[in-house]
Amino acid sequence: MSESADLCELRDLALRKIGRNVVNFQKVETCLRFLIAVSDVETSHSQSGTVQAKRVAKAKRVPFGQLIDMFHRTVCGADLQSHDAADETKVVITTSFRLQGDPSDVKRQKRVLSALVAERNRLIHKDLAGFDHNSIEACRSLVKGLDEQNVRVLDQLSSLAAVISIYKECIAELKAWASTAEPLGMSTDVHHDA
Numbered sequence: 254m255s256e257s258a259d260l261c262e263l264r265d266l267a268l269r270k271i272g273r274n275v276v277n278f279q280k281v282e283t284c285l286r287f288l289i290a291v292s293d294v295e296t297s298h299s300q301s302g303t304v305q306a307k308r309v310a311k312a313k314r315v316p317f318g319q320l321i322d323m324f325h326r327t328v329c330g331a332d333l334q335s336h337d338a339a340d341e342t343k344v345v346i347t348t349s350f351r352l353q354g355d356p357s358d359v360k361r362q363k364r365v366l367s368a369l370v371a372e373r374n375r376l377i378h379k380d381l382a383g384f385d386h387n388s389i390e391a392c393r394s395l396v397k398g399l400d401e402q403n404v405r406v407l408d409q410l411s412s413l414a415a416v417i418s419i420y421k422e423c424i425a426e427l428k429a430w431a432s433t434a435e436p437l438g439m440s441t442d443v444h445h446d447a
Contacts, residue, residue: 256389263392270399271381277406278317278373284413285320285366286312288350291420292327295347318370325363328352348427350420369409372402 290309315323329352354362380398385391 260389263389264386267392267395270396274399274403277403277410281406281410282317284417285324287417288328289323292350295345321366321370329359
């Protein structure tokens with residue numbers, strides 16, 4: 254193969270791997286947004302999801318770097334909140350989702366995610382700006398770095414996907430329980446006289 258053909262092949266490979274890594278970074282970001290959005294859900298008949306919709310919209314606007322702090326404040330670091338029954342005639346359903354772990358493990362995980370954000374920012378704002386796509390050595394070096402980076406991104410993506418899977422299993426169990434549960438000592442056939 255000629256040097257020109259080698260360069261074209263390496264350049265194409267580098268560009269594909271850039272795209273792969275950017276997509277995988279985006280997947281990590283999406284997982285974080287989802288977990289933040291579902292960490293505290295409160296709904297009532299009168300609200301019909303408006304509070305949750307606002308929470309999801311807010312999470313969509315937060316930059317990747319700030320998502321890490323938000324994720325650790327809401328999912329990893331927040332205590333469960335109790336809700337007062339200010340209006341006893343209103344039925345409110347609340348779910349909270351938290352990850353609990355050894356504080357040193359939680360800090361380590363936050364550092365790993367923060368480092369991932371720094372890597373993503375360095376790739377987008379520095380590495381690509383200085384990338385000489387006409388150099389075989391620059392293409393080889395970038396491909397090697399992207400492959401190493403992708404392993405770290407996929408590791409975090411796998412961890413977050415496992416957490417989402419557990420969350421979905423818990424919600425499915427809650428739904429199954431709610432669909433079969435009978436109020437204590439009461440029939441589900443409740444009649445109101447006019």
